[in-house]
Amino acid sequence: MKSIKFSLGLLFVLMLSPLVNAANLPDFTRLVERASPGVVNISTVQKVDTDERSSPFDQFHGPNGEQIPEIFRHFFREMPQFRERRREAPQSLGSGFIISEDGYILTNHHVVKDADQVMVRLNDRRELEADIIGSDERTDVALLKIEADDLPVLDLGRSADLKVGEWVLAIGSPFGFDHSVTAGIVSATERALANETYVPFIQTDVAINPGNSGGPLFNLDGEVVGINSQIYTRSGGFMGLSFAIPIDVAMDVAEQLKGRGFVERGWLGVVIQEVNRDLAESFGLSKPAGALVAKVLADSPARASGLREGDVILSFNDHDVELSSDLPPLVGRVKPGESAEVDIMRDGRRQTLDVTIGRLPDEEAQEADVQRQPADSNRLGLTVAPLPQELSDKWQVRSGVIVEQVREGAGARAGLVRGDVITMLNGKQVETIDQFNRLVDELPEGRSVPMRIVRRGSPLFIALKMK
Template sequence: MPRLKSYLPIFAAVLMLGQAVPALAEAQLPDFTQLVEQASPAVVNISTTQKLPDRKVSNMGPMPDLEGLPPGLRDFFERSIPPSQGGRQREAQSLGSGFIISPDGYILTNNHVVADADEIIVRLSDRSEMKAKLIGTDPRSDVALLKIEGKNLPVLKLGKSQDLKAGQWVVAIGSPFGFDHTVTQGIISAIGRSLPNESYVPFIQTDVPINPGNSGGPLFNLAGEVVGINSQIYTRSGGFMGVSFAIPIDVAMDVSNQLKSGGKVSRGWLGVVIQEVNKDLAESFGLEKPAGALVAQVLDDGPAAKGGLQVGDVILSMNGQPIIMSADLPHLVGALKAGGKASLEVVREGKRKTLDLTVGAIPDEGKEFGSPAGADQSSNRLGVAVANLSEEQKKANDIKGGVVIKNVQDGPAALIGLQPGDVITHLNNQAISDAKQFAEIAKALPKNRSVSMRVLRQGRASFITFKLAE
């Protein structure tokens, strides 16, 4: 019995520790209840309808109900049914989310939620429904601004997405699969993400569960402030896989203010085509590490050309902001308005210099470059036969010099994917004027070292690298 008494303090300590662990874990985890209670009234459900072509009742009987079929099969059957001469009209419907940003009824959502809609219905937290007016959309940022009639409507507090850091807790409220005011939580996985074909938005990446219907809904920080608009998910299954993307609220509000005041969005433009700087390109341009945006193409009439930017320049920073990945540059340029000033730090021929230029307005359509042709001359060291460009071809391609590939033989050119019709304008950081100069430069190329080549293919310029073996 005395021995049992000696263990009693230990048992008591273990018991107290067991009670303390859940309490400690609970104290460390955030409580979202107050945030959700305060924010939910300003989060709305958005449904749209789009009128589809009329379909008639065929000789085989009434038109089948296609709504339950997968989209591919539904589209196939719809195309197979001829247009009517007065048959019934069908409607396509979509669901999304949004949130109120002003007491008089302005609402932010995604462009893809309301794109091509004939009618937009907003359902408020009290279940009342109102028709919304589309004030404007911006497909480049996937932001849309709506307006409903109302006074003293609940609104959300807006935060600053520029203050976000990876690892912070965030909360999403939306209508996945039509379930209103669904709350999900997670953390910020990364900031400043670039996605394919989305050049002007530095996305916030999170692991917050987002599904169809969440699009356009708000992303909150722990202070209950909106820091983003949930926009996209990365998925192979069609559902959430742990990778979600939100539009920073700073970007969204800039777009919203422009849509509200002028109905369209103005973005800065340099008039260049850029590409990533990989390890081999960094070596060929004399850079210490892969970083920056390599200028592969400069439009003659663009702001970059007027400001002295040249093909082969590597842009390391803009207005003091470092360019780590090439995708960082469009974000910074797009945030400027036409007429804004840009100070670029570039590396040219191994030396750093600063260029000051005036940003232009992004055009609706880019310039197209023609396909060149010419007379044969060969360069056997690279395994490629090239030809001089005529003046017409130079003008069509908006270039001052270069050669066109007429034939690709076995050798380095074939290994790096060069094709007949490609135009080579630079080799080993030197501008090419004609086939003779190209052959001279090719003859003197170093061995076992990365060499860069600028190639125009179907109007698109890019730098590629290769090495010549001993």
């Protein structure tokens, strides 16, 4: 009897547990009802210059998957209206959301890039042409404007208040399915992505697919905390990693686009790299952290403030710099002309510099081929030569020696290759071959020391260790 009662009790608990778990999950229904009207679908028209005639049937198939017969496709190609229409390529590209009653809309830069016409479809099925007020490629934010009445406006939150593990929800038009709703949690904040220097992304596991781009990311209060922008994928679809632009960043960009049509960012004027374990040891750091200054650009705020190659930037305006990728967004948020405090590690000692931040210029990377002439080998297993003047001018390298040959030894183990220009060794500037060889002779054994090189025009620090 006891066994039967126990079994019935266990069965009751098992039946009840899904209900208990469901009660602990958030209910998104009211949030979606309130927020959906403020989310829009965005499509663009781009003129296509081609002599090839096409018809709307070129991309379509029959009800059983068969391709439209060639005779029909040829027929439609010859019709004048389709010969004219072929010069425009309409595409439903993404989503957006309304941020003001007078018709301002936020979306992604890549959604409206190169568009000749932008169309916005509202929740009530109205379709309106939008003007592009401004678009910023570096943050992937675009500001649009439509002329309409009775527009639903979304509430904006603060992305700075987001916590890892917090529930978030996305509304957008993946694959053209308007107002699709997906939910998940915040996986990380201030996530740096390759080639995305000025955005500390919000990482989530919300299902985001092509067409969600530009749509809003909501917190449980129904406030927009981000703009869905990117996914990590190997298949073209969602794989559990999606990234949103923080609304704090997006609104700062939007205000600048609205006010002046472009975005102004702070500029320090340094080339930086990550600090690994060996470099941390060589610079006297207790752990790998900070942004290592590999190059200080000429006529830059960094040069004026006294920053040097080999300095490790540990904090900027009281914000810790754990990874080198943490620094650019911090600098970019400072208005040009304002002062900033930069904490650095130099020669094993921590110190603070005051820097007047400049305005970020448009710059292009430089690359060049190397011409070399040989000289004697040294205990690193390197053959070095004087730095040619043409490379000194082209790469803006004031002094150094160029690697002609790499043999087995500490240089090879550190990753040096033919054509590298060695500009600094163990914290000292390299001026001549003789002076370089003296510095090599003085290197301690069993301890990593920093070496600064310039490789194909790009500065880089490596850790060198003599056995």
